[in-house]
Amino acid sequence: AQSVTQPDIHITVSEGASLELRCNYSYGATPYLFWYVQSPGQGLQLLLKYFSGDTLVQGIKGFEAEFKRSQSSFNLRKPSVHWSDAAEYFCAVGAGSGGGADGLTFGKGTHLIIQP
Amino acid sequence: GAGVSQTPSNKVTEKGKYVELRCDPISGHTALYWYRQSLGQGPEFLIYFQGTGAADDSGLPNDRFFAVRPEGSVSTLKIQRTERGDSAVYLCASSRGLPGAYEQFFGPGTRLTVL
Numbered sequence A: 001a002q003s004v005t006q007p008d009i010h011i012t013v014s015e016g017a018s019l020e021l022r023c024n025y026s027y028g029a030t031p032y033l034f035w036y037v038q039s040p041g042q043g044l045q046l047l048l049k050y051f052s053g054d055t056l057v058q059g060i061k062g063f064e065a066e067f068k069r070s071q072s073s074f075n076l077r078k079p080s081v082h083w084s085d086a087a088e089y090f091c092a093v094g095a096g097s098g099g100g101a102d103g104l105t106f107g108k109g110t111h112l113i114i115q116p
Numbered sequence B: 001g002a003g004v005s006q007t008p009s010n011k012v013t014e015k016g017k018y019v020e021l022r023c024d025p026i027s028g029h030t031a032l033y034w035y036r037q038s039l040g041q042g043p044e045f046l047i048y049f050q051g052t053g054a055a056d057d058s059g060l061p062n063d064r065f066f067a068v069r070p071e072g073s074v075s076t077l078k079i080q081r082t083e084r085g086d087s088a089v090y091l092c093a094s095s096r097g098l099p100g101a102y103e104q105f106f107g108p109g110t111r112l113t114v115l
Helices: none
Strands: A003-005 A010-014 A019-021 A024-026 A032-038 A044-050 A056-058 A064-068 A073-078 A087-094 A110-115 B005-007 B010-013 B019-024 B031-037 B044-050 B053-056 B065-068 B075-079 B088-095 B110-114
Touching: A003 A087, A010 A019, A019 A110, A024 A073, A032 A064, A032 A073, A044 A056, A044 A064, A044 A073, A073 A087, B005 B088, B010 B019, B019 B088, B019 B110, B031 B075, B044 B065, B044 B075, B075 B088
Parallel strands: A010 A110, B010 B110
Antiparallel strands: A003 A024, A019 A073, A032 A044, A032 A087, A056 A064, A064 A073, A087 A110, B005 B019, B019 B075, B031 B044, B031 B088, B044 B053, B065 B075, B088 B110
């Protein structure tokens, strides 16, 4: 079965500073990988996804993520954060060609706090 | 266009009662998913429908939980004999096709509180 670890429960970043949120996954085959953002009172919104091909993927709102198979990681980055980026961020893995449960498996999330 | 909608947005019930939570997916989406999100946790997969049939119900915690999608569109999650531990936000998502290959669009959720 697949699993996702987000080692940082909370991260505090100053506005304008760069951001990296960590995500490690466990899956026996090539996974489908996702980053979602959840703001208070809002539904989950997809930031970006990796299925295959180029390991550096670009998403919405200036976010990018890099798939590193050797490290089983899919870290999310942004060069300069804005106060509106404060939210909960979830990494998720979906079964790729190897099968497995049909839903997404989410990490526990990282709460991003932006300091002025 | 309209996104995934869920009703009610909040539901308060007493221990032992029966509840139904409704999900209206995006029009044309054949796949529908239910997740449960407890406080401080990520969403946890419950069940996946492809069309009218439950293709994967491996995430349902026990037989008190049941879901239907009789016409391949709207789905209802049913919880019998509710327990305080069932309190959570229940999320519904839909997608165009095969799991994993297509983006899942999430609804705002139903917050269930069992007293």
